[in-house]
Amino acid sequence: MNSTATDKVTLERGKYQGKSIPRKEDRRLLEGQGSFVDDVRRHAMGYVHFVRSPYAHARIVSIDVGPALELDDVYGTLTGDEVAIATDPFFQIASPPGANVKDYALAVGKVRYAGESVVAVVAATRELARDAADLVEVDYDPLPVLVDARKALDSETTVLHDDAGGNLSWEGVYEWGNLDEAFAEADHVVKIDELHFDRFNSTPLECDGALVEYHRGTEQWTIHTNNQFPGFAAIMMGPALRVGIDKLRYVTQDIGGGFGNKITTHPQLVALCLLSRKLKRPVQWTEWRTDFHQSMSHGNERWFHGVEVAVKADGTLLGFRCKALDDAGAFLRYEPLGGVIWAQVTPGLYRWKHVRVEFTQVMTNKAPVSPNRGYSRMQHLWLTERIIDIVASQLEIDPIEMRKLNYIKTDEMPYTTPNGCVYDSGDYERCLDIALDLVGADTIDARREEAAARGKLLGLGIGSTLDSGTNNFAQARLLNPELQFSGNNEVAMVKLDIFGEVVVTLGTTPQGQGHETTASQVVADTIGCTPDMVTVRPGHDSYWNSHAGFSGTYASQFAVTGLSAVKGAAEDLADQMRRLAAAVLGTTPDGIVLAEGMATRADDPEAALPFMALGAIINANNAGLPPETEDITLNARYVYRPPFDIPDMETKYGNLTLTYATQIHACVVEVDPETGEVEIVDYAAVDDCGTRINPQIVEGQVHGATAHAIGAALWETFKYDEDGQLMTANFYDYHVPHALDMPPIKTGSIESPSPFTPLGTKGMGEGGGGGIHCVGSAIQSALAGAGGALVTDSHNPSERVWSMLRDPQASRSLVHVDPAS
Amino acid sequence: MNVSGTRKFSSDPQSVWDVLNDPTELATFLPGVDTFEIQDERNWTATVKIPLGLGGLKLKFRFEKIEERPNERAALKANGKGVGAVISVETSFDLAPDGDGTSMDWAADVQVLGQIGGMGQRVLQPIVNQQVEQVLAALDERVQARAAG
Numbered sequence: 025m026n027s028t029a030t031d032k033v034t035l036e037r038g039k040y041q042g043k044s045i046p047r048k049e050d051r052r053l054l055e056g057q058g059s060f061v062d063d064v065r066r067h068a069m070g071y072v073h074f075v076r077s078p079y080a081h082a083r084i085v086s087i088d089v090g091p092a093l094e095l096d097d098v099y100g101t102l103t104g105d106e107v108a109i110a111t112d113p114f115f116q117i118a119s120p121p122g123a124n125v126k127d128y129a130l131a132v133g134k135v136r137y138a139g140e141s142v143v144a145v146v147a148a149t150r151e152l153a154r155d156a157a158d159l160v161e162v163d164y165d166p167l168p169v170l171v172d173a174r175k176a177l178d179s180e181t182t183v184l185h186d187d188a189g190g191n192l193s194w195e196g197v198y199e200w201g202n203l204d205e206a207f208a209e210a211d212h213v214v215k216i217d218e219l220h221f222d223r224f225n226s227t228p229l230e231c232d233g234a235l236v237e238y239h240r241g242t243e244q245w246t247i248h249t250n251n252q253f254p255g256f257a258a259i260m261m262g263p264a265l266r267v268g269i270d271k272l273r274y275v276t277q278d279i280g281g282g283f284g285n286k287i288t289t290h291p292q293l294v295a296l297c298l299l300s301r302k303l304k305r306p307v308q309w310t311e312w313r314t315d316f317h318q319s320m321s322h323g324n325e326r327w328f329h330g331v332e333v334a335v336k337a338d339g340t341l342l343g344f345r346c347k348a349l350d351d352a353g354a355f356l357r358y359e360p361l362g363g364v365i366w367a368q369v370t371p372g373l374y375r376w377k378h379v380r381v382e383f384t385q386v387m388t389n390k391a392p393v394s395p396n397r398g399y400s401r402m403q404h405l406w407l408t409e410r411i412i413d414i415v416a417s418q419l420e421i422d423p424i425e426m427r428k429l430n431y432i433k434t435d436e437m438p439y440t441t442p443n444g445c446v447y448d449s450g451d452y453e454r455c456l457d458i459a460l461d462l463v464g465a466d467t468i469d470a471r472r473e474e475a476a477a478r479g480k481l482l483g484l485g486i487g488s489t490l491d492s493g494t495n496n497f498a499q500a501r502l503l504n505p506e507l508q509f510s511g512n513n514e515v516a517m518v519k520l521d522i523f524g525e526v527v528v529t530l531g532t533t534p535q536g537q538g539h540e541t542t543a544s545q546v547v548a549d550t551i552g553c554t555p556d557m558v559t560v561r562p563g564h565d566s567y568w569n570s571h572a573g574f575s576g577t578y579a580s581q582f583a584v585t586g587l588s589a590v591k592g593a594a595e596d597l598a599d600q601m602r603r604l605a606a607a608v609l610g611t612t613p614d615g616i617v618l619a620e621g622m623a624t625r626a627d628d629p630e631a632a633l634p635f636m637a638l639g640a641i642i643n644a645n646n647a648g649l650p651p652e653t654e655d656i657t658l659n660a661r662y663v664y665r666p667p668f669d670i671p672d673m674e675t676k677y678g679n680l681t682l683t684y685a686t687q688i689h690a691c692v693v694e695v696d697p698e699t700g701e702v703e704i705v706d707y708a709a710v711d712d713c714g715t716r717i718n719p720q721i722v723e724g725q726v727h728g729a730t731a732h733a734i735g736a737a738l739w740e741t742f743k744y745d746e747d748g749q750l751m752t753a754n755f756y757d758y759h760v761p762h763a764l765d766m767p768p769i770k771t772g773s774i775e776s777p778s779p780f781t782p783l784g785t786k787g788m789g790e791g792g793g794g795g796i797h798c799v800g801s802a803i804q805s806a807l808a809g810a811g812g813a814l815v816t817d818s819h820n821p822s823e824r825v826w827s828m829l830r831d832p833q834a835s836r837s838l839v840h841v842d843p844a845s
Numbered sequence: 846m847n848v849s850g851t852r853k854f855s856s857d858p859q860s861v862w863d864v865l866n867d868p869t870e871l872a873t874f875l876p877g878v879d880t881f882e883i884q885d886e887r888n889w890t891a892t893v894k895i896p897l898g899l900g901g902l903k904l905k906f907r908f909e910k911i912e913e914r915p916n917e918r919a920a921l922k923a924n925g926k927g928v929g930a931v932i933s934v935e936t937s938f939d940l941a942p943d944g945d946g947t948s949m950d951w952a953a954d955v956q957v958l959g960q961i962g963g964m965g966q967r968v969l970q971p972i973v974n975q976q977v978e979q980v981l982a983a984l985d986e987r988v989q990a991r992a993a994g
Binding site: 076078079080138139158314318747749750751752753754757 | 928929930931956957958959960962963
């Protein structure tokens with residue numbers, strides 16, 4: 025692995041921030057001492073198995089749970105009819121017609137995708153529950169199936185949700201700038217009939233799961249879960265269960281990956297809550313892999329139709345317009361938020377001033393979508409990158425030069441996009457140069473010739489992406505003005521205990537991002553001790569960890585929201601420590617230096633108190649303290665609230681996210697013209713996420729995001745047949761790249777600190793699908809000399825590449841240049 | 846999945862029809878039948894074990910005769926339910942004299958739903974082809990045996 029030197033950082037860091045200290049979490053994880061949801065056990069608990077629909081669309085005629093209940097040690101069942109009586113439908117984010125969708129914890133009256141939960145069975149063992157579930161008799165009356173979102177709005181198409189009056193969930197028009205002016209000024213208009221972004225997800229190692237206990241005396245549930253956004257789960261579950269959210273206690277320690285896929289488990293959690301109350305015993309559920317693939321958290325599939333790009337003869341991009349069609353699957357579990365999240369990166373990395381997107385989202389008989397690493401921005405960024413490569417090919421412009429010509433420049437930062445988002449900092453051109461250098465782009469012609477001599481087609485590709493982080497939740501109002509969401513927040517508490525222990529609790533739910541490590545680095549630098557002296561409590565317990573409405577770990581924001589909250593709390597604690605030491609040592613707080621675990625008089629190094637003494641004084645030896653110490657608790661809570669306003673509803677103009685990390689990926693591929701097999705022979709990922717607290721953790725996330733993206737580009741797809749059956753519901757058919765599949769990854773980095781965040785940090789880790797873009801780009805480059813097929817799909821397995829080689833005109837016919845160049 | 850074909854028999858249509866129209870005899874050469882029960886002249890049930898590459902798949906099948914024209918045509922509908930799978934089959938047989946023998950055009954629409962369906966898709970086509978071939982060979986054998994008395 026290669027790595028480039030890091031820039032000198034402009035914001036002052038401390039002694040430990042910026043260092044790749046070993047992760048605090050790794051000892052327990054590597055020794056097998058992590059505590060995951062499936063490790064939680066309770067006396068007399070029952071195991072849950074869900075009976076799932078084999079049909080993609082059918083009416084439920086009858087359900088007979090009798091044969092299952094006759095088995096010994098089967099504790100009970102739950103059906104959709106019971107759910108419909110005991111709960112209200114989940115709150116819908118959408119305005120009508122999507123708002124009218126009725127979504128429950130189990131199917132009520134009808135199933136709408138293959139794999140939907142119909143009945144839950146509880147038994148003494150996991151295996152028995154599964155066997156008993158097989159005995160549940162469900163009679164279905166099959167209905168026509170809608171798989172292709174492009175047919176969802178046809179008049180004769182079957183309707184999933186009668187209450188919604190059709191398959192439309194949400195639609196809206198976004199237009200900024202002056203499209204007429206842009207197209208009048210253009211020398212060429214490049215038209216692309218159709219582009220398709222494929223359906224896949226991020227496949228966490230640990231599937232979903234929970235153990236739920238109901239406390240009859242307090243009427244409260246304790247939910248041990250790996251849900252990654254308990255704040256959202258509570259908002260969904262409390263009203264559905266008809267209780268206040270303080271009746272729902274969420275507890276988690278270690279989570280085996282989330283990637284957004286673990287945000288929308290609220291239907292299963294509600295079913296478990298009902299079962300634990302009904303059966304008067306704790307219930308435990310660990311999802312099977314096939315169930316996960318079949319029913320949870322697919323990424324949004326999206327089409328772009330009628331793409332028109334206004335471009336000058338020299339390659340200057342003026343504007344574009346298109347229609348986006350998004351497939352939400354059968355239910356709107358987090359949707360239609362994908363209908364606005366993409367707008368965080370409206371122009372991509374480019375200086376387009378005029379953009380129009382007509383966005384339509386529909387429902388189909390497929391698994392519901394939910395956030396998936398790079399949620400919704402990835403699809404839109406893929407569009408912008410495809411536009412660049414396709415326009416460059418049509419106008420015979422070097423795609424590297426075209427990118428550099430149109431990139432937003434460093435001296436334009438902070439840059440306000442056409443829709444009012446503010447790109448905080450970055451140097452795209454420099455990142456691209458580093459990436460090109462790492463893959464040896466200057467030798468590409470010679471390598472192409474050498475590969476050709478071996479019968480291979482060689483191509484160079486680029487993926488330029490942004491990782492927008494720290495959402496302004498007011499963007500949800502662009503979808504539904506009635507929503508009362510805006511801004512963002514996160515909480516941390518830092519305290520100094522009686523024996524001098526510094527203890528941190530977070531509002532976040534880490535899933536492998538190293539929160540314990542980076543939080544300890546920030547605290548250590550802020551109060552003057554070592555990270556070893558700081559204990560960051562692992563995981564999250566909503567009864568004991570202070571938290572806010574948007575607490576959780578999602579959408580590239582911990583380094584901003586989480587660590588800013590930690591910094592704020594640590595600064596408050598440090599202030600209290602200085603004031604206490606000043607009172608004891610007879611000086612002013614300004615005259616106290618906190619360093620090396622000591623509070624010392626600046627003018628008298630002999631006058632010093634160890635942190636332990638400060639902790640002991642306040643907690644156990646506080647008689648006779650002077651009145652100015654009355655408010656000192658050495659227990660600091662801080663809520664970080666990023667500075668946001670509410671966007672203008674009419675013009676859809678305003679800042680939607682706080683930070684924008686940059687990823688520029690470049691790769692070299694070789695294509696076998698006989699088989700279409702693609703081999704990545706060189707790969708580089710350059711990341712700029714502002715100030716890095718722990719570069720090794722950043723690099724780990726870059727590697728993970730790259731692997732996810734390469735998998736999506738070449739192997740991973742959720743493919744349905746015409747009956748709505750998922751053909752890739754297991755690891756045999758859904759190939760996640762192994763270590764052996766991955767090319768050697770060269771990484772580079774620069775640091776453009778964010779001027780908008782307390783630490784100069786930016787959210788990162790999602791990667792914007794950099795690998796999807798650059799692999800597709802490289803395939804198109806490789807095929808340029810063999811028919812010149814154009815890449816119009818995000819997923820390009822060998823069979824598709826083979827078809828492109830055999831019939832290049834099929835993709836070329838989708839693109840037109842007016843007037844022809 | 847749709848499969849179809851034509852099979853020649855050396856016996857006349859009446860002999861072929863007699864075998865096809867006798868569910869008890871039919872059950873003896875349908876693949877993987879563990880138990881077979883006649884409900885009435887149009888409805889039967891059976892438990893069947895289907896080899897699906899990843900192990901045997903046990904299903905409870907309900908057969909319903911949906912069309913019948915003696916010596917000419919029969920159509921059946923079968924619905925099977927098992928662990929993680931639902932299989933539905935609609936099949937038809939059209940008989941016509943062919944010299945001294947019979948020509949039978951057959952067709953089947955096979956639908957496999959559920960988790961096993963997804964897993965079994967890769968192996969389904971060759972398995973269906975193999976099973977069909979075995980059934981037709983067994984049918985030929987029974988027809989000849991019956992003709993031989």
